[in-house]
Amino acid sequence: MTSPEAHEFTELRETARQWFVSLLADPTAARWAEFEKWVNADPAHLEAYQAIEATWYAMENPGKRLADKEADELSVYLDAMDRAKRDRKTGKRLGTLGIVVAALVAGAIWLERPGLIQDLRADYMTARGERRTVMLADGSSVLLDADSALVDVSAAGERRVRLLRGGAFFEVVPSTIPFVVEAAGGRVEVLGTGFDVRLVADGGSVTLAHGRVSVRTDAHAGTTTLEPGQQVNFGPQGVAAAQFVELGDALAWRGGRYTFYRARLADVIQEIARYRRGRIVIVTSTLADERVTGSFPLDDTDAALASLQASVGFGLHHLTSRFTVVSP
Known part of the structure; x- marks a missing residue:
């Protein structure tokens, strides 16, 4: 049978965990004021909160490895984390409130809006779990996959867009003016066709549903032309050999x-x-x-x-x- 003391300790740890998650997700001034009242009400509250916090910091290595690739987005968060740890080592109870708030705000952005800078640049974007169709000025349509961002960089006499994040299926209206999609250092050019462009960790991929597209990269000479049903990957090493794929599978995300x-x-x-x-x-x-x-x-x-x-x-x-x- 669980003792009253053990039950009370379990409930306290759960309350502390809820506070930690709450502050990480929504670090508003009002929430912080409520937290300060709770943590100052009993020394055991601070002890329980610090135990939960220690578990979080013990798992920071994955975040540091990811920071090698996303240094700009994570630097503020990790710097604040390090400063908060130094404060704990010097005996400060919770560190400077401003430092902790900055760390949590940056951490919340990293968790929920890692593409925030791209969204600020984009003309069209989708949230997590959202797919939507947008119409471009020339009448072409774009189905954006979830968590994607697209900017229209067309100028007079040209049709040109840039995929900043995610994936999209383009249904391009025919014209004598080429339609160009820029993505991950690659360039996809068409006159009128239906095709999919998707960014992956080391570059991107293009899948052609109908019509014709040509694919090349900024760093390598040569152009690859796709037939309907073919897919090609591209990246820093250039454009790979085109391969036939099952279109129903490759484009299943649309459904x-x-x-x-x-x-x-x-x-x-x-x-x-x-x-x-x-x-x-x-x-x-x-x-x-x-x-x-x-x-x-x-x-x-x-x-x-x-x-x-x-x-x-x-x-x-x-x-x-x-x-x-x-x-x-």
Whole structure:
């Protein structure tokens, strides 16, 4: 039978955890004022909160590894984290309130709006879990996948857009003026056709539904022309050889389903993350490069992650409801 003291301790830890998650997700001044009252009411409250905080900091290594790739977005957050830890070592109870608030605000942006700078530049964007169609000035339509951003950079006498994040399916009206999509250092050019452009970790991919497209990169000479049903990847190394794919699978995201064959786990996780709040971090490059095959609906990301976990056998750790770590 659980003792009253043990039960009270469990409830206190749960309250402290709820405070930590609440402040991470919504660090408003009013919430902080309420928290200060709670934490100052009893020394045990501070002790319980610091124990929860210590668990969070113990898991910061995945975030630091990710910071190597996203240094600009995470630098403020990690600097504030380090300063807060130094304050704890010198005996300050909760550190400077301004430092902690800055860390939590930056952390909340990193969790919920990692593409904030891109969104500020974009003409069209979608939120996590949202797909929508936009019409361009020339009459062409663009179906934006979830968590995507697009900017129209057309000038007089040209049709040109730039995909900043995510993926999109373009249905381009015919014209003598080429329609150009710029993405990840690549350039896709058409006169009138239907095709998909998607950004991945190491570049992008183009899938042609009908018509003709040409693909090239800024750093390499030569152009690859696709036939309907073909897909090609491009990146810093240039444009890979085109391959025929099953269009129904490659474009299944338009109907809310994601189908993949021998895809990198990191790329599959990235697609899941477009439909999920918060962030998912893979802690090792070896695990990120695992090849996986499968299919799942995009409206149930928990089931999608569970399916991947069952097939690959990785560890899945939910630090909070909005921060998930995938480990070997």
